[in-house]
Amino acid sequence: MSIQPVGSRRHRVVVIGSGFGGLFATQALKRADVDVVLIARTSHHLFQPLLYQVATGILSVGDIAPATRMVLRKQKNAQVLLGDVETIDIDAQAVTSRFLDRVTVTDYDSLIVAAGAGQSYFGNDQFAEFAPGMKTIDDALELRGRILGAFEQAELSDDHDERARLLTFVVVGAGPTGVELAGQIAELSRRTLKGAFRHIDPTEARVVLLDGAPEVLPVYGGKLSRKARGTLERLGVEIQLGTMVTGVDADGLTVKDKDGTERRIDSQCKVWSAGVAASPLGKQLAAQSGAGTDRAGRVEVQPDLTLPGHPNVFVVGDMMSLDNLPGLAQVAMQGGKYAAHQIIAGLDGQDPGQRKPFKYFDKGSMATISRFSAVAKVGKLEISGFIGWVAWLFIHLLYLVGFSSKLSTLLSWTQAFLSTGRNEMAATEQQVFARIAIDRLREHTEAAEGGTGAAREAG
Ligand SMILES: Cc1cc2nc3c(=O)[nH]c(=O)nc-3n(C[C@H](O)[C@H](O)[C@H](O)COP(=O)(O)OP(=O)(O)OC[C@H]3O[C@@H](n4cnc5c(N)ncnc54)[C@H](O)[C@@H]3O)c2cc1C
DSSP states (O other): OBOOOSSSOOEEEEEEOSSHHHHHHHHHTTTSSEEEEEEESSSBOOOGGGHHHHHTTSSOHHHHOOBHHHHTTTOTTEEEEEOEEEEEETTTTEEEEEETTEEEEEEOSEEEEOOOEEEOOTTOGGGGGTSOOSSSHHHHHHHHHHHHHHHHHHHHOOOHHHHHHHTEEEEEOOSHHHHHHHHHHHHIIIIISTTOOSSOOGGGOEEEEEESSSSSSTTTOHHHHHHHHHHHHHHTEEEEESOEEEEEETTEEEEEOTTSOEEEEEOSEEEEOSOEEEOTHHHHHHHHHTOOBOTTOOEEOOTTSEETTEEEEEEOGGGEESTTOOSOHHHHHHHHHHHHHHHHHHHTTOOGGGOOOOOOOOOOEEEEEETTEEEEEETTEEEEHHHHHHHHHHHHHHHSSSHHHHHHHHHHHHHHHHSSOOSOOOOOHHHHHHHHHHHHHHHHHHHHHHHHHHHHHHO
8 A cells, every 4th residue: 555645745744653752743743734644553642651550550541542543633634544664765755564464655755753662671582571561551551460460369379488479579670660660569559459358468568679770760869869769668669779680580580789699589570661772663764874873772863853864854752862862751742843843944945954953951850759759850950759749740740642631640640649549450361461472473473484484495
């Protein structure tokens, strides 16, 4: 299939990704004399910063993942295509995407690539089977099932050691995601599940947060890191720093301490939140344009966020590397809007050489640690505790997409923070086992196809 222009052929902007970068770029083109084709592998826009709340039963999927098509339904110049982009040909100015066995080629005049980043296991991808990451809705739902499933299995066990293993939750990576998740698993066990079992005491669950770094939330450092650590410890989270993970299996992890000692942590439920790798599309773009990539596979872009020699191809958000900018939602949103404005200026006759470089406006960053406690850094201003938490609450509500998402999130938060209840405590077998089953099916299919190919070649 090849995508034809919507109406008469106008300048066509293809946007890859419906995350913060892609959506904000598309919306910034609303009044422009262009046709926008947004291609993404998921049908929703995902508010990743609240994924951990889906994993721990506070929010529903719908609260943080509105359908992109619905968000853009009034933007007449925008068309949404579901598809996994497999190749970008920057000389032919074409993007090839696939949805199931349907392949679509979309030509572009301008391209904005905002395909984000995935989890990195630092070369140990085999860890993923036992320690899922936290990047997608599927990840969050799987994790919810694994967390709640561990409590259920512990209730059924008569064996002391097995119960201890089932009630040990390990979060690898003490960045914002790891800290938020560890804090919420602790609150879930101490508050929400208290009194809900007859044979186990869920409040005795062990929550371990470990990291190779010497402090939690190293991006904040100093006082805020110490405050975050203190709050987590008061919640009962066990913090192990300077600790590297050397192995992960079904029953636990092997870790190495600073002094070189290796030891085991027996744990049924492990979560990986310790590293990112940019979308592999970055490598394609770098190879075709001569741009470099950094250690996380992010594309080293020009000051106007484009590829060298290709002023019509922008790379924004978690996929781009520029001036050590962090992988934050604001960087992606501002990058997406900047790219859109350069395209509009180009249509008004501006030469790409006249573009002002992208300038990131740092609005600060924040992480919640528990109910009523967060840390935030805005420029030199450091806020923590209840005031930080109120700021966190308002800012997250502000940036959630859609009025109904804001309203339902507010209701769920009222329930979760003012009472002990959480609305989203259901988990299904499919959520827990589907990822591994799909991976195995894929391996099986690939092996079968490879076998046939080899046989053909041999014949
Ligand atoms: C758990 C978690 C918590 C976070 N918390 C915070 C926080 O508190 N504050 C903050 O500022 N930032 C936070 N971040 C980071 C923030 O979410 C990212 O920086 C931001 O989402 C980056 O936006 P993006 O548009 O570059 O990528 P994304 O938002 O990741 O979007 C990528 C899009 O590309 C699509 N895509 C990927 N590959 C393909 C392909 N081959 N074909 C088609 N489509 C594709 C995806 O489906 C998705 O729609 C968090 C991230 C995570 C994972």
